[in-house]
Amino acid sequence: MNLAPTALTVCLAALAGGAQAQAVIAPFTETFETSSANFLGNDFSPLEHLTTGGVDGSTFVRAVVPTDTAAGMGLVVARAETDPHNPANNASGGALFGDYIESGITALSFDVRHDAGTDIGFNVRFSPPNRFPGAFAIASQTVASGTEFTTVTLDLSSLATVAFEGPSTPDNFETVFGNVGNVQIFLTTDLAAAGTSPVNFDFDNVSIGTVPEPTSLALLATGGLLLTRRRRARA
Numbered sequence: 494m495n496l497a498p499t500a501l502t503v504c505l506a507a508l509a510g511g512a513q514a515q516a517v518i519a520p521f522t523e524t525f526e527t528s529s530a531n532f533l534g535n536d537f538s539p540l541e542h543l544t545t546g547g548v549d550g551s552t553f554v555r556a557v558v559p560t561d562t563a564a565g566m567g568l569v570v571a572r573a574e575t576d577p578h579n580p581a582n583n584a585s586g587g588a589l590f591g592d593y594i595e596s597g598i599t600a601l602s603f604d605v606r607h608d609a610g611t612d613i614g615f616n617v618r619f620s621p622p623n624r625f626p627g628a629f630a631i632a633s634q635t636v637a638s639g640t641e642f643t644t645v646t647l648d649l650s651s652l653a654t655v656a657f658e659g660p661s662t663p664d665n666f667e668t669v670f671g672n673v674g675n676v677q678i679f680l681t682t683d684l685a686a687a688g689t690s691p692v693n694f695d696f697d698n699v700s701i702g703t704v705p706e707p708t709s710l711a712l713l714a715t716g717g718l719l720l721t722r723r724r725r726a727r728a
């Protein structure tokens with residue numbers, strides 16, 4: 494038999510083993526339409542939810558980061574996490590979590606802008622609900638300070654594109670990406686170089702899916718330019 498997973502089979506799997514990962518998740522984009530969707534900041538307090546001025550004028554979330562509390566690299570600026578004690582607290586209602594391998598999820602992307610006054614690099618740590626081990630996917634691009642959002646895409650498709658806490662083995666890949674329960678956006682740039690404090694980091698459209706084809710990327714870039722022009726035309 495080769496049955497597609499249904500809500501029933503997912504429920505049965507959940508009943509069969511409490512520790513078992515959610516079987517299948519779908520491509521998903523968190524647009525922060527009505528709330529901060531339980532996304533948290535460095536100190537685990539909810540990110541600020543702003544109702545206008547995001548991508549294409551939409552809603553978005555903001556992490557306000559004082560530079561004096563951000564000594565060195567490796568600062569978490571935004572967290573999407575599961576709460577093992579109360580699933581109602583799961584970021585995005587849990588839509589970002591589960592078995593990325595089984596579901597064919599090979600990329601996470603987000604739109605970000607900041608006002609640090611210097612280029613900022615990001616990486617994203619993925620971990621199971623119990624938080625360890627973690628795997629870091631490192632963005633190849635940095636994001637300039639400014640008023641426009643930039644899309645940062647992390648490739649999660651293989652051992653070659655992520656760095657593990659512990660040995661880089663197929664077992665570790667399965668442990669993390671077969672049961673993702675926490676997604677943490679880190680800085681790879683020391684905020685001590687920032688020209689302003691606090692620094693606002695604005696996030697929108699946190700997405701899981703597949704790595705875009707180069708042609709899709711070009712189309713997306715064109716679409717982004719058109720949207721930018723339309724926004725300017727309206728302003």
Ligand SMILES: [Ca+2]
Pocket residue numbers: 524525526547548551552553697698
């Ligand atoms: Ca939005």
